[in-house]
Amino acid sequence: MRQFPEPGEKIYFNTASIGPWPKDSRQAIMELIEQWSGLTDPTPKVFDFWREIKAELGKMINAHPDQIGFAFNTSHGLSLAATGIDFKPGDEIFLSDIEFPANTYPWTNLRDKGVEVKFIKSTDRRFDIDIFEKAITEKTKILSISYIQFFNGYKNDIRKLGEICKDRGIFYIVDAIQGMGNVPIDVKSCHIDLLASGGHKWLLSPVGCGFFYLSENSKLEVKQGFAGWFGVDWKQDFTNLLRHNLEPRKSVERLSLSSVPYPQIYAMHESIKLINSLGVERIYEHNLGLLDRLIEYLQDQDFYRIASSADIYHRSSIFSFSCQNPAELYKYLADNNIIASYRENLVRISANFYNSRAQIDKLIENLERFRNRPERK
Ligand SMILES: Cc1ncc(COP(=O)(O)O)c(C=O)c1O
Structure with a gap:
């Protein structure tokens, strides 16, 4: 077809x-619209495809589906770390000076807390690993960098950066939107702590849906900067919702902000299946x-x-x-x-x-x- x-x-x-x-994704949205225009209960189907799509995304980045959560876009995924990590005055965050702004504003927003946001000067419009390595101090807490640079397509050596961050105990974040679905990526061998991507570019999906990955062994705890009601475990029992003292889930779903854009994610599922089938x-x-x-x-x-x-x-x-x-x-x-x-x-x-x-x-x-x-x- x-x-x-x-x-x-x-x-x-x-x-x-x-x-x-793709056509499959457009059709999927139309089917969901049809289904939701009638008097059917959409809930069971929704839970099925949540699991399936996380498995497909996991295949793409070599991660377990439980380490994946939905986000509205890249900025949202990055903001989970920016709002959920406990920052102290003087903590340093390193970025590239040619980073797309989705990966700068969540961090510069922390300056009010006394956090130092430092932009590594690029060489010939490429991120310079030597300059970064020399700039690291005891206070360096985060490196957040895009896999593929947005205006010249430069593919950063995210494995080497991952090794440096692992050795120096730096929480390592990758904005993967320009690589997802078109350049291979392996979160494990690159020692990535958190990866974020919107779906609306190479994942061939509607605007307003994306995902994040958080490593099981992430170097810092990412708490709930925002707490949604889906962040606690209802064990799929929605008959007694007046329980207001449930604990956050242990899994990355504790960071989920409740109801997600179902039609968009439904379409993303088809797009990702197509991309995975092509390889x-x-x-x-x-x-x-x-x-x-x-x-x-x-x-x-x-x-x-x-x-x-x-x-x-x-x-x-x-x-x-x-x-x-x-x-x-x-x-x-x-x-x-x-x-x-x-x-x-x-x-x-x-x-x-x-x-x-x-x-x-x-x-x-x-x-x-x-x-x-x-x-x-
Ligand atoms: C590297 C990079 N990150 C992020 C984005 C988009 O961010 P968001 O998904 O938050 O809109 C873009 C392009 O729009 C980009 O090129």
């Missing part, structure tokens, strides 16, 4: 902003292959300047470049039915499994036409 409409003239290279919903390793290979072709072209002339790393270890499904007038180029591509994005003066191309070699060739044809357009001469 085709999961996406025939692309026709339109070429979508913008999954790093918003991912398209994240294979998707990554495919995406790298497409971008190889673009890199070959970009390297061949001096009108365009590559902004992403060419080192295979640091490459992802995002590739960015520039020229003298990148805003104009972005618009030119859009006018010619090629949807990319424009971030930090760069044209950003995101390639995913529904993109084809023919589409990359079309992009290159357009780049060539832009380079040779008469008004430049």
